[in-house]
Amino acid sequence: MKPCLEDGECGTRLLASSYRVRLLTGDKDDTLPWRLSWRFLAWATRxxxxxxxxxxxxxxxxxxxxxxxxxxxxxxxxxxCCHHVDSFDVGFLIEQFSRLAENLEEHSGTIRCRVEKFKKPGSP
Known part of the structure; x- marks a missing residue:
């Protein structure tokens, strides 16, 4: 398994599959939730x-x-959906990305619900 970050293979393959891709570099504007709200799916390390x-x-x-x-x-x-940055399989990540996309609304709803639970006092 080789990391795709060296040659941009992940981004290239996602673009070829008609996904929109934006590189998040960790700049101040990248980390604001409202900037991510229009995004289809995210791919993040930090x-x-x-x-x-x-x-x-x-x-x-x-x-x-x-x-x-x-x-x-x-x-x-x-x-x-977590993979070590030094040893992941590009093909598997693309497949997993596609599976997340197929169930986007379900995953988004689950995340929103769990985030709301974390916001409540006394939550883990």
Missing amino acids: FHNVIAALMAGTPLISLIYTAKNHLLLGKMGLGS
Whole structure:
């Protein structure tokens, strides 16, 4: 398995499949939930971008380098959508991205519901 970040293979394959792709670099504007709210699905590595996507109700796949993304996405019902940044299979990620897209409304609804629960006092 080779990371696709080196040659842009993931983005190229998503574009070829008619997905819109925008690179989130971690700039201030990238992390605001309202900027993510129009997005179809997100693909994030940095924790603050994961939080921004979830706050907007946006399903995502996270390429992780620490456990905190995996723990959070597990609580959101997306634990299987975490892959280590140094060892992931591009083909599998594209398939997983497509499966998320097929059930977008269901995943978005689940995320919104769980985010609301986290906002309540005394929640984990």
